[in-house]
Amino acid sequence: MSDSLNIPGYSAGTTAVAASPVTLADFALMRKSVLFDDQDIRYLRLSHEVLKDQVEAILDVWYGFVGANPHLLAAFCAHDGQPLGDYLGAVRRRFGQWILDTARAEYDQRWLDYQHEIGLRHHRSKKNRTDGAAASAIVPFRDLFLLIYPITFTLRPFLAKAGHSAEDVEKMHAAWLKSCLLQVTLWSRAYVNAGDF
Incomplete structure (x- = not known):
């Protein structure tokens, strides 16, 4: 993948990203709830070394899955139901960076703030704004949450390609599952009333 600074719309760590309403202390409790610890980090x-040269192949699998399911592809379609190629391409570049960011596992305030931004970009509050797209106004939360399984399930063969032991592959896979659960939970903040989160 290219340098994240050259990815249009990728704004982690910039003033364009608001502070997350979820504090680092809140996040620490979330980590406890999903049994996410320093070993997972x-x-x-370790998965970063395994995946960094496979990002495009992973995205091919994930985009193939979304493209094969019209209800998922709808988030990238114009009002006439036609997929928006430029929008799909722009999101793909940021999605590739998300793979690398997840594997780098830097759980600091910058990262936490950007998770909030990602959630807003899936929700009607900011969807389409980054790319000026005329796609559907929201990614339904049910789809966002349920995609955790196909994303992590299809990642497993890629994690196994570097010759690590079955135990190490399992631990990388478990760490990815926990991280995805944490991230989608953070993204849900945009969908959930403040007092209910």
Whole structure:
């Protein structure tokens, strides 16, 4: 993948990203709830070495899955139901960076703030604004949440390609699952009333 600074719309760590309403202390409790610990961070970082040269192949699988399911592809379609190629391409570049960011496992305030931004970009509050797209106004939360399984399930063969032991592959996979659960939970903040989160 290219340098994240050259990805249009990728704004992690910039003033364009508002502070997350979820504090680092809140996030620490979330980590406890999903049994996410320092070992998971180590295995995510190990996965970075495994995945960094496979990003495009992973995206091919994920985009193939979305494209094969019209109800998922709808988030990238114009009001006439036609997919918006430029929008799909722009999101794909940021999605590739998301793979690398997840594998780098830097759970600091910058990262937490950007998770909030990602959630807003899936929700009607900011969807389409980054790319000026005329796509559907929201990614339904049910789809966002349920995609955790196909994303993590289809990642497993890629994690196994570097010759690590079955135990290490399992630990990398478990760390990815936990991280995805944490991230989608953070993204849900845009969908949930403040007092209910």
